[in-house]
Amino acid sequence: MTQADMTNEQKAQTQGQLNIVGAHVEGQQQVFTEGALNLLSVLCANYMDELESLLEARGERQRKFDQGELPDFLPHTREVREGNWQVRGIPADLQDRRVEITGPVDRKMIINALNANVKVFMADFEDSLSPTWEKVVQGQVNLMDAVRGDISFTNEQTGKHYQLKEDPAVLIARVRGLHLKEKHIEFAGKPIPGALCDFALYFYHNYHQLLAKGSGPYFYIPKLESHLEARWWAKVFRMVEERFCLAPGTIKCTCLIETLPAVFEMDEILFELKDNIVALNCGRWDYIFSYIKTLKNHPDRILPDRQQVTMDKPFLSAYSRLLVKTCHKRGALAMGGMAAFIPAKDEAGNAQVLTKVRGDKELEARNGHDGTWVAHPGLADTAMGIFNEYIGEGHANQLHITRDVDAPILAAELLAPCDGERTEEGMRLNIRIALRYIEAWISGNGCVPIYGLMEDAATAEISRASIWQWIQHEQYLSNGKLVTKQLFKDMLVQELANVKEEVGAEAFTHGKFTQAAVLLEQITTADELVDFLTLPGYRMLTE
Numbered sequence: 058m059t060q061a062d063m064t065n066e067q068k069a070q071t072q073g074q075l076n077i078v079g080a081h082v083e084g085q086q087q088v089f090t091e092g093a094l095n096l097l098s099v100l101c102a103n104y105m106d107e108l109e110s111l112l113e114a115r116g117e118r119q120r121k122f123d124q125g126e127l128p129d130f131l132p133h134t135r136e137v138r139e140g141n142w143q144v145r146g147i148p149a150d151l152q153d154r155r156v157e158i159t160g161p162v163d164r165k166m167i168i169n170a171l172n173a174n175v176k177v178f179m180a181d182f183e184d185s186l187s188p189t190w191e192k193v194v195q196g197q198v199n200l201m202d203a204v205r206g207d208i209s210f211t212n213e214q215t216g217k218h219y220q221l222k223e224d225p226a227v228l229i230a231r232v233r234g235l236h237l238k239e240k241h242i243e244f245a246g247k248p249i250p251g252a253l254c255d256f257a258l259y260f261y262h263n264y265h266q267l268l269a270k271g272s273g274p275y276f277y278i279p280k281l282e283s284h285l286e287a288r289w290w291a292k293v294f295r296m297v298e299e300r301f302c303l304a305p306g307t308i309k310c311t312c313l314i315e316t317l318p319a320v321f322e323m324d325e326i327l328f329e330l331k332d333n334i335v336a337l338n339c340g341r342w343d344y345i346f347s348y349i350k351t352l353k354n355h356p357d358r359i360l361p362d363r364q365q366v367t368m369d370k371p372f373l374s375a376y377s378r379l380l381v382k383t384c385h386k387r388g389a390l391a392m393g394g395m396a397a398f399i400p401a402k403d404e405a406g407n408a409q410v411l412t413k414v415r416g417d418k419e420l421e422a423r424n425g426h427d428g429t430w431v432a433h434p435g436l437a438d439t440a441m442g443i444f445n446e447y448i449g450e451g452h453a454n455q456l457h458i459t460r461d462v463d464a465p466i467l468a469a470e471l472l473a474p475c476d477g478e479r480t481e482e483g484m485r486l487n488i489r490i491a492l493r494y495i496e497a498w499i500s501g502n503g504c505v506p507i508y509g510l511m512e513d514a515a516t517a518e519i520s521r522a523s524i525w526q527w528i529q530h531e532q533y534l535s536n537g538k539l540v541t542k543q544l545f546k547d548m549l550v551q552e553l554a555n556v557k558e559e560v561g562a563e564a565f566t567h568g569k570f571t572q573a574a575v576l577l578e579q580i581t582t583a584d585e586l587v588d589f590l591t592l593p594g595y596r597m598l599t600e
């Protein structure tokens with residue numbers, strides 16, 4: 058019997074068994090049922106090797122950018138870009154996505170998010186989750202309960218009780234990026250892709266209930282770098298639909314366009330996934346990080362202080378407008394991204410936050426986006442107000458905005474250097490944010506408020522990668538100081554002391570700040586830019 062003649066199950070058996078190697082955690086029996094394990098092992102047997110090749114291809118492409126090439130639209134896919142085709146369609150409950158709240162798969166957060174004044178809740182196994190084994194498993198249990206409308210929570214300290222309201226938001230699960238492994242599950246002796254773990258478990262346990270209530274198995278796919286990776290997902294979806302006797306296109310996904318290479322392949326990504334895709338999303342934080350990473354050897358494209366890289370900068374404006382134009386031409390929605398502000402505790406401070414959020418959302422709505430993200434329920438009404446105004450009575454979205462009259466958006470605009478200053482204050486802030494975020498992440502918390510902003514894996518990547526880039530390219534700060542490894546190391550010592558003061562001696566002593574500082578120093582002074590800080594971070598996650 059050849060490999061091609063084997064059934065999927067036989068393939069799974071011949072290539073080795075799926076093994077849970079993590080310590081037993083609560084919820085494991087509920088999540089790892091025989092059916093769920095079968096699906097996961099079949100997916101691993103069929104798609105793990107191909108995924109490894111796709112990850113290697115990322116490295117090969119990056120080597121070319123490192124040698125001076127610039128990303129561009131692909132010559133051999135011109136027909137796809139110029140062809141006349143549309144995505145298969147958008148289910149009724151995904152037509153109106155004017156405000157989406159996002160958050161990790163923590164039980165209380167899930168209930169609060171589903172009850173917020175939003176259309177969709179994006180339940181996140183990615184940027185906002187530190188994937189401890191317990192959180193990965195418990196997150197699936199929480200989502201199973203949420204899908205069944207049977208989720209509640211009581212805060213034992215305050216006695217506050219949480220339960221779902223009558224008509225909760227639509228649920229979309231964001232799975233991990235393709236580069237992340239789930240080390241607590243092995244297939245043929247290797248850790249499995251986190252993306253397959255999150256996808257298979259959420260799909261298997263919930264598709265039936267979701268479809269029965271008029272919704273469906275909906276996913277956010279993060280950090281794609283090419284249409285070939287989208288093709289890989291299309292194959293995964295097709296196989297799962299066939300296996301569960303579902304009509305083609307039952308699984309629906311939204312892809313984040315949050316890497317610089319992917320912005321040049323938006324048509325192609327929509328095309329590869331056209332049966333299953335309903336939208337693209339401007340994941341601006343990872344996109345900015347990817348701009349730094351992809352162009353890391355290009356001295357003419359060094360970013361300024363993070364605070365100056367706002368959506369009105371030419372390269373980001375071009376990204377948003379091209380995404381809207383591309384999506385609407387193909388009948389897909391064009392989602393906006395996250396303003397990282399979170400509500401301030403004082404009234405005056407909060408008024409300022411809301412003004413900034415309003416400005417950011419207005420820009421997106423004016424560009425033609427169909428909806429946007431908020432990080433906190435306290436911002437939902439503001440975002441809703443803006444999108445209600447732009448979408449207008451009687452419409453669910455802005456699909457009618459085609460941007461046909463726009464001049465073509467060229468590669469040069471998407472790659473345009475970003476003006477702004479590099480300041481000592483900005484560098485020190487980057488260090489403190491990276492320190493505090495890494496400390497939280499390796500302690501098992503993937504999303505934290507720092508200085509009035511939501512910080513997650515994507516925003517923290519910008520902070521640490523910026524410093525790396527300034528060191529490598531021997532940048533001068535606005536006060537004339539040359540950024541060197543030594544300057545960074547000196548500042549790290551000082552800022553670690555400042556962080557101790559900010560968080561207090563007790564939190565500092567009980568936390569993992571020293572380990573965070575060691576990791577930050579390693580990745581910032583290394584000659585090669587580490588692909589993702591969550592890769593070494595994951596090795597430090599002991600649970």
Ligand SMILES: CC(=O)SCCNC(=O)CCNC(=O)[C@H](O)C(C)(C)COP(=O)(O)OP(=O)(O)OC[C@H]1O[C@@H](n2cnc3c(N)ncnc32)[C@H](O)[C@@H]1OP(=O)(O)O
Nearest residue numbers: 159160166169170184185342395432433504505506511515
């Ligand atoms: C780049 C990207 O990928 S963006 C997407 C990934 N990032 C995210 O999803 C960020 C999600 N946001 C968060 O995790 C949180 O808002 C944080 C951590 C930034 C701040 O959370 P907190 O410190 O708890 O904020 P705060 O104390 O103001 O919260 C008030 C209430 O709102 C709730 N809340 C805050 N954010 C959220 C959220 N995103 N979803 C649901 N509930 C939320 C809190 O649970 C709290 O509820 P309670 O009063 O019942 O206890």
Ligand SMILES: O=CC(=O)O
Nearest residue numbers: 340341342343515
């Ligand atoms: O995932 C979203 C982003 O901005 O990154």
Ligand SMILES: [Mg+2]
Nearest residue numbers: 184340343515
């Ligand atoms: Mg992201």
